[in-house]
Amino acid sequence: MSQTHIVMQAKGLVKRYGQVVALDGVDFELRAGEILAVIGDNGAGKSSLIKALSGATIPDEGEILLDGKPIHFKSPIDARRAGIETVYQDLAVAPAMTIAENLFLGRELRRPGFLGTVLRMLDKKKMLAESVTRMNDLKVGIRSMTQAVETLSGGQRQCVAVSRAAAFAQHVVIMDEPTAALGVKESNMVLELIRRVRDRGLPVILISHNMPHVFEIADRVHIARLGKRAAVVDPKKISMSDAVAVMTGAKSVAELPAEALA
Amino acid sequence: MRLNAFLTLSVVLMGGAAAAADQPVIGLITKTETNPFFVKMKEGATEAAKARGAKLLSGSGKADGDNAGQVTALENMIAAGAKTILITPNDSKAIVPAIKKARDKGVLVIALDSPTDPVDGVDALFATDNYKAGELIGQYAKAALAGKPAKIVTLDLFPGHPVGAQRHNGFMKGFGLAAPDAKSNELGKSAEVVCMADSFGDQAKGQTAMENCLQKNPDVNLVYTINEPAAAGAYKALKAAGKDKGVTIVSVDGGCQGIKDVGAGVIAATSQQYPLKMAAMGVEAGVEYAKSGKKASGYTDTGVTLIAGKALPGVDSKDVKTGTQLCWGKK
Amino acid sequence: MNTWKDKLPPLGTLGPFLALLAACAFFASQNSRFLTGANFSLILQQVMVVGVIAIGQTLIILTAGIDLSCGMVMALGGIVMTKFSTELGLPAPLAILCGLAATTLFGLVNGLLVTRIKLPPFIVTLGTLNIAFAITQLYSNSQTVTEVPDSLTLLGNTFELGGSAVSYGVVLMLVLYFVAWFGLRETASGRHVYAVGNNPEATRLTGIATHRVLLGVYVLAGLFYGIASLLSVARTGVGDPNAGQTENLDAITAVVLGGTSLFGGRGIILGSLVGAMIVGVFRNGLTLMGVSSIYQVLVTGVLVILAVAADQLSRKGGR
Numbered sequence: 001m002s003q004t005h006i007v008m009q010a011k012g013l014v015k016r017y018g019q020v021v022a023l024d025g026v027d028f029e030l031r032a033g034e035i036l037a038v039i040g041d042n043g044a045g046k047s048s049l050i051k052a053l054s055g056a057t058i059p060d061e062g063e064i065l066l067d068g069k070p071i072h073f074k075s076p077i078d079a080r081r082a083g084i085e086t087v088y089q090d091l092a093v094a095p096a097m098t099i100a101e102n103l104f105l106g107r108e109l110r111r112p113g114f115l116g117t118v119l120r121m122l123d124k125k126k127m128l129a130e131s132v133t134r135m136n137d138l139k140v141g142i143r144s145m146t147q148a149v150e151t152l153s154g155g156q157r158q159c160v161a162v163s164r165a166a167a168f169a170q171h172v173v174i175m176d177e178p179t180a181a182l183g184v185k186e187s188n189m190v191l192e193l194i195r196r197v198r199d200r201g202l203p204v205i206l207i208s209h210n211m212p213h214v215f216e217i218a219d220r221v222h223i224a225r226l227g228k229r230a231a232v233v234d235p236k237k238i239s240m241s242d243a244v245a246v247m248t249g250a251k252s253v254a255e256l257p258a259e260a261l262a
Numbered sequence: 263m264r265l266n267a268f269l270t271l272s273v274v275l276m277g278g279a280a281a282a283a284d285q286p287v288i289g290l291i292t293k294t295e296t297n298p299f300f301v302k303m304k305e306g307a308t309e310a311a312k313a314r315g316a317k318l319l320s321g322s323g324k325a326d327g328d329n330a331g332q333v334t335a336l337e338n339m340i341a342a343g344a345k346t347i348l349i350t351p352n353d354s355k356a357i358v359p360a361i362k363k364a365r366d367k368g369v370l371v372i373a374l375d376s377p378t379d380p381v382d383g384v385d386a387l388f389a390t391d392n393y394k395a396g397e398l399i400g401q402y403a404k405a406a407l408a409g410k411p412a413k414i415v416t417l418d419l420f421p422g423h424p425v426g427a428q429r430h431n432g433f434m435k436g437f438g439l440a441a442p443d444a445k446s447n448e449l450g451k452s453a454e455v456v457c458m459a460d461s462f463g464d465q466a467k468g469q470t471a472m473e474n475c476l477q478k479n480p481d482v483n484l485v486y487t488i489n490e491p492a493a494a495g496a497y498k499a500l501k502a503a504g505k506d507k508g509v510t511i512v513s514v515d516g517g518c519q520g521i522k523d524v525g526a527g528v529i530a531a532t533s534q535q536y537p538l539k540m541a542a543m544g545v546e547a548g549v550e551y552a553k554s555g556k557k558a559s560g561y562t563d564t565g566v567t568l569i570a571g572k573a574l575p576g577v578d579s580k581d582v583k584t585g586t587q588l589c590w591g592k593k
Numbered sequence: 594m595n596t597w598k599d600k601l602p603p604l605g606t607l608g609p610f611l612a613l614l615a616a617c618a619f620f621a622s623q624n625s626r627f628l629t630g631a632n633f634s635l636i637l638q639q640v641m642v643v644g645v646i647a648i649g650q651t652l653i654i655l656t657a658g659i660d661l662s663c664g665m666v667m668a669l670g671g672i673v674m675t676k677f678s679t680e681l682g683l684p685a686p687l688a689i690l691c692g693l694a695a696t697t698l699f700g701l702v703n704g705l706l707v708t709r710i711k712l713p714p715f716i717v718t719l720g721t722l723n724i725a726f727a728i729t730q731l732y733s734n735s736q737t738v739t740e741v742p743d744s745l746t747l748l749g750n751t752f753e754l755g756g757s758a759v760s761y762g763v764v765l766m767l768v769l770y771f772v773a774w775f776g777l778r779e780t781a782s783g784r785h786v787y788a789v790g791n792n793p794e795a796t797r798l799t800g801i802a803t804h805r806v807l808l809g810v811y812v813l814a815g816l817f818y819g820i821a822s823l824l825s826v827a828r829t830g831v832g833d834p835n836a837g838q839t840e841n842l843d844a845i846t847a848v849v850l851g852g853t854s855l856f857g858g859r860g861i862i863l864g865s866l867v868g869a870m871i872v873g874v875f876r877n878g879l880t881l882m883g884v885s886s887i888y889q890v891l892v893t894g895v896l897v898i899l900a901v902a903a904d905q906l907s908r909k910g911g912r
Contacts, residue, residue, distance in 0.1 A: 077800045092795035094788045106799035108781040120780045460886040474880035
């Protein structure tokens with residue numbers, strides 16, 4: 001196995017909600033330049049894991065390392081500041097506002113000089129140009145950045161949300177069910193985009209229930225079960241049904257061939 | 263619902279305490295809480311009650327025209343032991359059934375300031391004749407114009423209100439124009455009345471109404487106003503248009519601020535009413551009923567006086583000094 | 594690909610302006626005195642109080658909130674200014690500042706109840722509406738404050754412009770509209786107001802402090818109500834404790850007629866000025882025609898429904 005740089009790592013995370021133990025000492029590892037899919041049945045702890053990594057919840061025990069350095073996020077904003085961007089399941093866009101405005105929401109650019117500092121005027125031209133550049137980089141084919149987001153199709157909106165995350169992320173992009181509710185053609189468009197994000201050097205953590213999509217683009221698959229990491233597998237070396245079996249507990253990890261693990 | 267119960271309970275307790283002390287309990291229900299006319303009425307009633315050792319309960323509708331609020335107040339006060347109710351009805355027809363229920367229980371009900379419809383829906387009426395109030399200022403206005411052809415603007419209350427109609431129509435009759443009689447709720451029209459607008463008895467709206475009427479007919483020379491705040495608004499509009507000198511403004515009410523305006527030449531003449539007198543008479547009647555069981559009855563005119571800055575021949579009026587002595591409000 | 598139709602603002606925003614033009618054209622045909630500089634200056638003066646209140650109300654409605662207390666808070670401001678000046682003898686600028694402080698304080702209370710205690714704006718402002726009204730009546734003893742010094746009513750004065758008298762208060766209103774328009778369109782804080790109204794959860798997730806945006810909007814609105822009370826005092830020359838009772842709904846009507854959506858996140862501030870103008874134009878025009886004021890009320894009701902319907906339809910068509 002070649003030494004690959006580990007971008008993000010978690011060791012022994014524990015999270016309890018009252019009597020329920022959502023995370024039971026789970027480990028996690030994200031390598032540079034990869035798409036890591038996180039799969040698991042309901043209650044396996046995958047959303048709690050993602051929440052801990054994105055700063056939405058604070059784990060009770062364990063540690064998280066980013067680029068080897070321990071981090072303590074108190075809120076999603078802290079995670080963002082550390083260079084981790086999350087694409088939420090409901091996209092978190094303001095439908096009535098334009099694509100360019102949504103891209104820069106909360107991170108608006110101001111005009112230089114007096115107009116920007118005293119009058120606090122926005123540099124709309126620059127934001128528009130930047131939006132065009134970023135979307136072109138990622139080969140997202142939307143005609144005009146001044147369209148309102150609500151005029152876009154579901155797949156196009158997902159692309160906008162993904163591009164926004166990719167534009168501002170420095171270390172990691174997390175995506176929660178990006179192809180849920182999308183048709184075949186639109187899903188392919190989004191999956192292509194996710195590949196391009198990875199190819200430009202940003203590792204991606206992907207949560208999905210959609211096995212075919214997972215097996216299509218993931219480099220490795222983290223299988224969550226009962227609040228722990230059951231296994232990390234190579235989708236090219238394991239069948240979908242075997243992966244699902246490990247996920248549901250029908251098969252134990254020991255029963256897998258060694259080459260399936262990654 | 264809970265608030266209503268709480269209010270009932272508190273009124274009952276207060277009234278109960280009064281009944282225990284064998285005090286006459288009198289309820290006063292005004293149209294609204296905030297119109298200075300009714301504020302004065304309440305003050306007058308409170309003073310009279312204190313002087314005669316009676317207990318006064320007070321309530322009102324939420325706004326001009328709110329009948330339901332007055333019905334609720336009526337029911338609460340009777341539950342609290344009031345044996346006499348004084349009321350200025352918001353809706354002269356709609357309040358009658360509730361009053362009948364009260365009278366059936368042996369409660370003396372007296373209407374103040376405005377009559378019920380029918381008039382014998384109450385035991386007695388102590389009121390100003392609003393029609394007469396209008397007639398007096400109409401007569402004065404006619405004399406003031408001294409034969410010049412009249413171009414009249416009327417700033418009324420709002421459509422359908424009996425007091426607004428009576429004052430308006432009375433004014434027209436007093437001026438010498440054909441007008442509906444005192445029973446009508448319709449605002450009379452005529453060729454001399456070039457613009458009619460609604461002021462809602464409010465100064466700012468009166469100003470807007472006058473401004474718009476001036477735009478329609480810049481050459482008005484007489485303005486009838488429903489009350490003195492509307493008149494103040496009309497004056498402001500006229501002054502801004504440079505027309506204040508050539509236009510006569512007449513009004514009704516006789517509040518102290520209005521009398522001041524007469525003295526300042528803003529209002530030429532106003533018909534003064536006596537809310538304090540109405541209230542005092544009402545309390546008196548309530549005490550008498552509690553003591554001797556004798557019910558007041560019939561219509562008692564509490565009087566209306568024409569107060570004018572300048573006396574004119576052929577029209578009987580009192581001067582500003584008299585008006586100030588008799589006025590209601592902050593002196 | 595972009596036809597000229599795409600470049601036009603949506604029907605929801607252009608509609609009110611067209612309605613205003615249509616109304617003006619109609620009334621001009623009915624009375625030659627309607628279309629004069631003097632008449633329009635008058636209409637602007639008649640709507641300037643509601644116009645300024647509507648600025649604050651627009652900000653709040655853009656965040657999907659509503660403020661039912663605006664008129665009563667304005668009345669309170671007027672009473673504070675005039676009583677502090679006539680009874681306490683404060684110089685006009687100080688009395689005005691106290692009035693503004695009172696209304697801004699109410700805005701702060703509204704904002705805190707909405708953001709901290711998380712009560713719905715409708716309920717909160719329903720409560721503060723009654724509280725403001727009661728305080729105004731108690732403090733003024735239900736009496737109008739008269740003999741207000743000229744220094745307080747300066748904004749009611751006029752100057753000559755092209756043969757008509759223009760009121761300083763109207764100029765102030767127009768300046769305030771420009772400032773609000775600029776802030777909402779060109780600054781990040783302005784865009785955040787729209788974002789919070791359009792999708793508060795999304796806005797929060799992008800790192801914007803939504804409760805600070807909301808609080809700011811309510812406080813700012815309170816300040817605008819205070820300025821409106823100064824304009825009201827300047828126009829009438831008195832402090833009237835019963836002022837503002839119809840302005841509550843009039844301001845909301847102006848905002849709705851102007852095309853701002855009650856669901857938040859959509860609308861332009863200048864639309865509220867157009868909305869206020871529409872009401873003023875109808876009132877003035879119908880009086881010039883000699884039509885009873887009851888019809889004004891009827892027309893306003895019909896226009897409100899048309900305005901909301903036009904906005905809804907234009908949005909559905911746009912998809």
